[in-house]
Amino acid sequence: MTRMILQRLAGALPNIVGVVIVTFLLTRALPGDPAAYFAGPSATQEAIEQVRVQLGLDKSLALQFGLYLKDLARGDLGNSLSTGQPVLAEIRARLPASLELTLCGLVFALAIAVPLGVLAATRPGSWVDHLCRVLATAGVSLPTFFTGLLLAYVFYFLLGIAPSPLGRVDVAYSPPATVTGLYLVDSLLAGDLELFWMCAKQLALPSITLGLFVMAPLMRMTRASMLGVLSADFIRTARASGLPRLQVLYAYAFRNALLPIVTTLGMVFSFLLGSNVLVEKVFAWPGIGSYVIEALVASDYAPVQGFVLTMALLYVALNLVIDILYGVIDPRVGVQG
Amino acid sequence: MSLLEIRDLSLEFRTRSGTVHALEHIDLAVDRGETVGIVGESGSGKSVLSYAAMRILDPAARITRGAINFAGLDVLAASEHDMQQLRGREMAMIFQSPRTALNPIRRAGRQIEDVLRVHTTTLRAALKEKAIEALARVRIPDPERRYSAYPFELSGGQCQRVMIALALACNPQLLIADEPTTGLDVTTQAAIMELVRDLARARSMATILITHDLALASEYCDRIVVMHAGHVVEEAPTATLFRRPRHPYTAQLIASTPTPEKTIASLSSIPGNLPDLRRTDLPSCRFLARCERSLASCGTQPLPSVSLAAAHRVHCFHPL
Amino acid sequence: MNAASANSTLRHIRYVATENPVTLAAFALFTGFVLLALFGPWIAPYDPLASNTAQSLKPPSAQHWFGTDSLGRDILSRIIVAARLDFGIAVSAVAASFAIGAALGSLAGFYGGWADRIIGRIADTIMAFPLFVLAMGIVAALGNTVFNIILATAIINLPFYIRVARAEVNVRRNAGYVEAARLAGNSDLRTLAVHVFPNVLPPMMVQISLNMGWAILNAAGLSFIGLGVRPPQAEWGIMVAEGATYIISGEWWIALFPGAVLMLAVFTFNLLGDGLRDIMDPRTRT
Numbered sequence: 001m002t003r004m005i006l007q008r009l010a011g012a013l014p015n016i017v018g019v020v021i022v023t024f025l026l027t028r029a030l031p032g033d034p035a036a037y038f039a040g041p042s043a044t045q046e047a048i049e050q051v052r053v054q055l056g057l058d059k060s061l062a063l064q065f066g067l068y069l070k071d072l073a074r075g076d077l078g079n080s081l082s083t084g085q086p087v088l089a090e091i092r093a094r095l096p097a098s099l100e101l102t103l104c105g106l107v108f109a110l111a112i113a114v115p116l117g118v119l120a121a122t123r124p125g126s127w128v129d130h131l132c133r134v135l136a137t138a139g140v141s142l143p144t145f146f147t148g149l150l151l152a153y154v155f156y157f158l159l160g161i162a163p164s165p166l167g168r169v170d171v172a173y174s175p176p177a178t179v180t181g182l183y184l185v186d187s188l189l190a191g192d193l194e195l196f197w198m199c200a201k202q203l204a205l206p207s208i209t210l211g212l213f214v215m216a217p218l219m220r221m222t223r224a225s226m227l228g229v230l231s232a233d234f235i236r237t238a239r240a241s242g243l244p245r246l247q248v249l250y251a252y253a254f255r256n257a258l259l260p261i262v263t264t265l266g267m268v269f270s271f272l273l274g275s276n277v278l279v280e281k282v283f284a285w286p287g288i289g290s291y292v293i294e295a296l297v298a299s300d301y302a303p304v305q306g307f308v309l310t311m312a313l314l315y316v317a318l319n320l321v322i323d324i325l326y327g328v329i330d331p332r333v334g335v336q337g
Numbered sequence: 338m339s340l341l342e343i344r345d346l347s348l349e350f351r352t353r354s355g356t357v358h359a360l361e362h363i364d365l366a367v368d369r370g371e372t373v374g375i376v377g378e379s380g381s382g383k384s385v386l387s388y389a390a391m392r393i394l395d396p397a398a399r400i401t402r403g404a405i406n407f408a409g410l411d412v413l414a415a416s417e418h419d420m421q422q423l424r425g426r427e428m429a430m431i432f433q434s435p436r437t438a439l440n441p442i443r444r445a446g447r448q449i450e451d452v453l454r455v456h457t458t459t460l461r462a463a464l465k466e467k468a469i470e471a472l473a474r475v476r477i478p479d480p481e482r483r484y485s486a487y488p489f490e491l492s493g494g495q496c497q498r499v500m501i502a503l504a505l506a507c508n509p510q511l512l513i514a515d516e517p518t519t520g521l522d523v524t525t526q527a528a529i530m531e532l533v534r535d536l537a538r539a540r541s542m543a544t545i546l547i548t549h550d551l552a553l554a555s556e557y558c559d560r561i562v563v564m565h566a567g568h569v570v571e572e573a574p575t576a577t578l579f580r581r582p583r584h585p586y587t588a589q590l591i592a593s594t595p596t597p598e599k600t601i602a603s604l605s606s607i608p609g610n611l612p613d614l615r616r617t618d619l620p621s622c623r624f625l626a627r628c629e630r631s632l633a634s635c636g637t638q639p640l641p642s643v644s645l646a647a648a649h650r651v652h653c654f655h656p657l
Numbered sequence: 658m659n660a661a662s663a664n665s666t667l668r669h670i671r672y673v674a675t676e677n678p679v680t681l682a683a684f685a686l687f688t689g690f691v692l693l694a695l696f697g698p699w700i701a702p703y704d705p706l707a708s709n710t711a712q713s714l715k716p717p718s719a720q721h722w723f724g725t726d727s728l729g730r731d732i733l734s735r736i737i738v739a740a741r742l743d744f745g746i747a748v749s750a751v752a753a754s755f756a757i758g759a760a761l762g763s764l765a766g767f768y769g770g771w772a773d774r775i776i777g778r779i780a781d782t783i784m785a786f787p788l789f790v791l792a793m794g795i796v797a798a799l800g801n802t803v804f805n806i807i808l809a810t811a812i813i814n815l816p817f818y819i820r821v822a823r824a825e826v827n828v829r830r831n832a833g834y835v836e837a838a839r840l841a842g843n844s845d846l847r848t849l850a851v852h853v854f855p856n857v858l859p860p861m862m863v864q865i866s867l868n869m870g871w872a873i874l875n876a877a878g879l880s881f882i883g884l885g886v887r888p889p890q891a892e893w894g895i896m897v898a899e900g901a902t903y904i905i906s907g908e909w910w911i912a913l914f915p916g917a918v919l920m921l922a923v924f925t926f927n928l929l930g931d932g933l934r935d936i937m938d939p940r941t942r943t
Contacts, residue, residue, distance in 0.1 A: 021793075026798045037798075125675030137931065141924035145881045146916035148706055148896055153904050153913075165905070233437040239393045240432075241452045241503060242425030245417075252440050274789025278878055282901065293882050296797060308794040312786045319785075331487050332440055333449075 004327045012320045019312040024068050027305045028057065037301040040081045043154025077309070078302030079099055080295065083125045087306040094179025095310070097168060098287030101279065102272050104184075104203050105210030113215045114261070118254065121230060132219055139216025148282035149249040150210040153296070155205060163198075165283040170198055185253050206283040210275055221264040227255040232256070255329065262326050269318045272310050338409070339545050341368040341390060341428075346403030350388055353523055355615035357631070360567045361384050362405070362640070369510065373542040373556030374575075376551055376590070380611050382567040383547045387513045390419050391428060408510065411624040421597060426456040428503035433516035435496035445499045446484030449506055453504060456507045469500040496523035498532070503538060512537065514544045518553065530557050551594045555579055560648065563587050566611050566623035570639070573649040583645060585628050594611040622654070632653045674810045680932030688927040693737060694744040699759070703731035705738040712879035714908055726899060727777070728889075735891035736900065736918050742892050745804065747872040751811035751865055757811070758818025759861065763821065763854060766826030773823070778815035788813040791874060796884045806885040810872050821864060825857040863934045870926030877919055893919040 028034050035052035036043070043051070052058055056067040071077070077087040120132040155162040168183055169175050176186035176195055184203070187196040229235065230253055238248045279291030288307055295303035327333045345450055356624055360382045366618050367373050375383045388394045390405055392412060405412040407428060426478040432438040440448055449468040453459050464609070465484070472480035475498040488496055497517060504512060514533060516525035534557055537544045548554055554561055562572040563584065571584040582588045589607045609627035612619060620636035622628070628635070640652045664929070703721075709729035717724045723732035765776040783791065793807040829835060838848045877894025878888040886895050893915045900912025 014778070015781065015785040018778070019785050022782060022786070023794070025842055026794050050806070065865045137927055138924065141870065141920055141927050143877055143897075143916065143919050144903075145878065145894075146919065147376055147911070149897065149901055149904050149912050149916065153909055157573060157907060158904060170517070231435060232852075233432065233438045236393065237430075237503070238437045238451075239498070240391055240424055240430040241455075242421045242423065243451060244421060247451070247455075251811075252443070256440070256442060271789075272786045273787035275878075277789070277793070277882060292793070296662045296883055301797075304794070307789055308786075315787045316785055332489050334442065 010325045015316045023309045041299045077306040080303050081300040082298045087302050092290045101181045104207035109211035109215045113218035114222050115328050116218045120223045121226030133315050136216045136220040145278040151205050165199050167284050210279050214271050225260045229253045229257045265322050340369045341367040344404045347401045350397050357614045367543050370541040372558045373545045374554035374561040376554050377564035381564040425452050426507045428511040429509040431500045431504050431517050433519040435500050452506050473508045475502045487626040511543045515547045571629040571651045583651045584653050586624050683928035693740040697737045697741045701734035701737045703734040705735040723914040726911045738892050739891040746876045747869045750807045750872045751868050754814035755855040759816045759822040762819035762822025763826045764825035780819045784816045810875050863930050866930035870923040
């Protein structure tokens with residue numbers, strides 16, 4: 001088991017290297033004057049030269065890369081022009097908001113897609129099956145930002161069910177004491193159920209919007225995977241042994257069907273992390289998505305670089321977790337791999 | 338009364354390309370303790386018949402007539418709950434391709450425990466012990482280690498032993514072995530068949546051996562049932578069948594089975610192929626197109642059941 | 658393809674089309690969009706860039722079928738003209754992605770060894786990023802232009818084509834007719850281009866169609882957050898962004914119509930892709 005985990009870690013290293021190199025290239029080695037980018041649109045020629053020396057942009061590319069790595073190792077991602085704060089600190093402060101949103105979106109998507117997919121597979125040709133297929137095709141056509149707006153319009157403006165889409169907490173309340181930064185967890189830890197519900201309500205529309213897009217591939221994969229497994233030989237053996245239907249379905253069929261679903265999670269996270277930005281803009285969610293959008297508007301470049309790096313490293317970490325999870329579920333991996 | 342009695346069973350499959358008339362007017366009886374072989378080409382319906390007996394047919398299958406009785410219970414009328422009680426406990430089955438027939442991500446011992454847990458009142462704590470016992474009974478070397486093994490860590494022969502352990506864990510009265518040795522090397526084949534025979538004898542367990550290998554059937558079965566294209570064409574005690582086959586198909590099957598005495602040149606093959614069972618105009622005797630002894634009545638008159646001697650029956654208008 | 662197989666292809670297409678009315682509808686929609694993209698500027702009733710503050714924020718009416726936005730511009734006209742931009746971006750990006758990706762992937766599959774490893778590394782590095790984030794990074798770094806949107810979209814789609822091309826070429830690399838072509842004196846490159854590649858094409862068509870939908874979503878998403886297309890240009894994503902602030906106060910038409918059309922376009926490409934898959938599947942691969 002540990003050997004498998006170490007193997008996976010080793011496999012993730014080239015990706016981390018790649019990410020660091022690409023983010024470096026994106027900021028230092030592209031056409032235009034990087035110093036001007038970092039100095040900002042209202043900088044004087046003097047200020048630009050200062051930034052140039054500060055960031056070592058007057059040195060050779062190799063040296064620059066070395067400086068870049070050194071800064072990264074110290075956690076120095078530069079400072080935001082508009083706020084003057086270190087980018088790393090701001091990202092760290094806002095990351096939990098985005099994480100909470102992404103996690104809730106994922107949970108929502110899984111909670112709907114997986115049972116529906118299993119149902120569709122056990123009842124091929126039924127209305128559930130057809131519903132799944134239509135949802136799967138329609139789901140990937142939905143532009144996330146548009147869905148968010150639609151949901152906000154219908155459920156907030158028209159029906160008045162959802163709260164005003166203006167962030168994580170209603171203006172009348174104050175957020176829970178920070179333990180993890182995840183408001184749902186923190187409010188439960190503080191024992192404040194009313195606050196918990198209020199935060200959950202604020203989370204509802206944004207996470208549904210985020211989850212809708214990834215529901216489609218998850219449902220499709222669950223259905224296909226279950227169908228494949230249900231017709232496998234060992235299911236017939238299980239039936240012939242008199243095992244009860246539910247046990248066969250869960251312990252035998254579903255756990256085997258999980259494998260391709262777990263693999264799909266990689267692509268799902270790519271979508272989730274990317275669409276995060278769009279949803280945060282629509283719902284004024286104070287996560288790193290809004291942070292980078294504000295920075296883009298102000299032509300504030302250091303936060304953008306920090307954002308790309310953070311999201312990419314987060315993605316590498318998530319993929320690592322998925323790989324390890326796969327190895328835990330499937331004992332054949334690592335031996336035959 | 339026989340342990341398993343199948344009377345006049347007819348079965349069809351609804352598929353997109355038509356209805357497949359998989360079985361027609363099948364009569365089969367298996368007594369306690371006896372070993373019956375069902376032989377025939379691929380597609381003759383041997384496996385489907387056994388799935389019907391256990392009621393683990395594909396949902397597209399429809400039983401259009403007939404009855405199946407197991408130990409006095411009407412299988413076709415029984416509830417799914419009752420059938421679940423029977424399967425694995427009173428009647429069990431082992432399959433070909435043993436490695437794919439086992440759950441690939443579950444340890445061998447666990448799979449045996451699953452069956453024990455459902456069908457017996459064994460205490461949790463005793464389950465592991467019983468599972469290892471079951472493995473020991475099928476002569477697996479080092480059963481404690483094999484208990485924790487995954488199927489991919491076992492050889493084909495070991496997987497088959499695990500499956501036999503699984504099937505026999507609750508001491509069933511009937512074991513159906515569907516091509517259990519196909520895909521195994523010859524030495525392992527012999528070992529597996531010996532194992533099955535010894536276990537069956539020790540428990541007075543009835544066995545149905547489904548195979549396309551006539552030689553295998555001749556060695557391990559008391560009685561042989563020959564099937565062709567969804568029909569039973571002949572059944573007889575083994576010795577009688579080989580000494581004096583009465584159905585043209587049986588005779589040809591025997592003639593095309595290699596034995597040490599025959600040379601390659603003297604081997605014959607059976608002309609033609611199995612008829613397309615989706616046709617609605619199938620002749621009464623489905624062997625008609627491949628038979629050299631066909632008469633006019635073979636295509637139109639319902640197939641007779643001719644009793645030739647004790648326990649020797651043939652379904653033919655013009656037996657040898 | 659000789660006459661006989663062309664004939665049977667047509668027959669099969671007709672069979673699939675009649676069996677599957679949805680695919681037929683998708684084809685019709687696709688044609689509609691293409692026409693819109695080609696002839697948009699001449700069809701649009703108003704000048705998409707002409708602002709008329711007296712007419713601002715007017716709901717749909719007989720004069721303005723889709724209403725007007727905050728600057729009094731006719732939304733219908735802007736949507737029609739945006740079709741050309743969005744389709745143009747999608748087609749260019751997917752074409753570039755396909756051409757380069759297929760070339761790289763074919764080389765990797767054909768030669769193996771170093772080429773395979775390097776090209777594989779490139780693909781893996783791109784895939785190590787959440788794709789939209791990488792697109793954001795590229796456009797932010799290179800500047801807000803339509804060309805950069807196309808470039809970014811093309812880059813993030815590369816690994817996909819590389820992978821498919823590599824797999825397909827790998828499978829066919831040792832086929833009989835490839836050996837024959839080599840023996841006949843064709844250089845490796847020529848063998849690859851003339852003999853292997855045409856057979857790799859059909860399975861890729863399905864993905865190209867699906868990718869088009871994705872490319873449009875990508876471009877719209879980038880524009881929505883302010884990257885790439887700049888006002889006053891008309892593009893579906895940026896129009897939704899402009900309408901976003903008004904939807905909460907009830908002026909729904911500014912965001913709804915562009916969004917709905919965007920959805921329809923992507924949906925069309927997805928359906929088309931599924932339909933193409935139905936046509937391709939039963940065909941035996943050569």
